[in-house]
Amino acid sequence: MHGRIVKTMDSRSENPRLARLLTPWGGVTVAFDHGLSGVPVGLEDARARVREVLSAQVDGIITAIGLARAMQQEIEAAGVALVGALDATIMDGDQAVGRAIVGTADQFAAVGADCVKILFQLAWKRDRLAEEVRTVSAAVREAESAGLPIMIEPVLFGLDQPEDANAAEQLVMDGCRIASEVGASILKVPMIRSDNLAHIVETSYCPVVVLGGAGIDARAFLQSIDSAMEVGVRGVTVGRNCWQAGNPEAMVDAMRAVVTDRDLERAIARLSEERATAAVA
Secondary structure, three states: OOOOOOOOOOOHHHOHHHHHHOOOOOEEEEEOHHHHHOOOOOOOOHHHHHHHHHHOOOOEEEEOHHHHHHOHHHHHHHOOEEEEEOEEEEEEOOEEEEEEEOOOHHHHHHOOOOEEEEEEEOOOOHHHHHHHHHHHHHHHHHHHHHOOOEEEEEEOOOOOOOOOHHHHHHHHHHHHHHHHHHOOOEEEEOOOOHHHHHHHHHHOOOOEEEEOOOOOOHHHHHHHHHHHHHOOOOEEEEOHHHHOOOOHHHHHHHHHHHHOOOOHHHHHHHHHHHHHHHHHO
């Protein structure tokens, strides 16, 4: 039996489209929209990586419109929820300097998407932050017109990064409240301190999932997911920590063990087993 008490889901989360992403015990979604920044290591052949995670029976995937169109039939055949990426971050080296809107809710509705996603870039001064709020609010209205829920991802992108870690986490919390107020159907948030994450889960008006972020040690990554699940998040949305892991299918299995089965030990054992098999091969 699962030991964690699941937060009661509100009327938004009862949308049948969201139910495909967020199972009763938590959902596993893999993000493939990183190609909007070029060719990431591990995602050189995006279709091959998508096929691997589809075969591992993830709950959902996130893609840009091009990949969604190219693989529409395969995604539908796998019965996996599709989340469409509406925007891309514009980078200058390692620095996020802006955004580009690269898709519309209507485009994704036409390929059978269940949800759309937009970034909410928080690390800007007042005028630019106001522009971010207007952009995200417009995306919410567009998604509602297309009949799709929307995932909002408050992230510390921008040129005005807080230097203090506590100030940075407070900015994420503020961003989550703003995203809730403008009509988010799901919040996708960074792995912040457990007490702050618990506050977001408790006070938000919609389900919360955590993002994977930059690639880290697999054991530490699984432990961070386990900690997030303990405070009531509804699942994970992971990119690089999955398709840069060597064996994406094994990583999906391990994430499923943590998120759905709440069994961290089995998750770590699954990856250890995969590494041992790879070493022998």
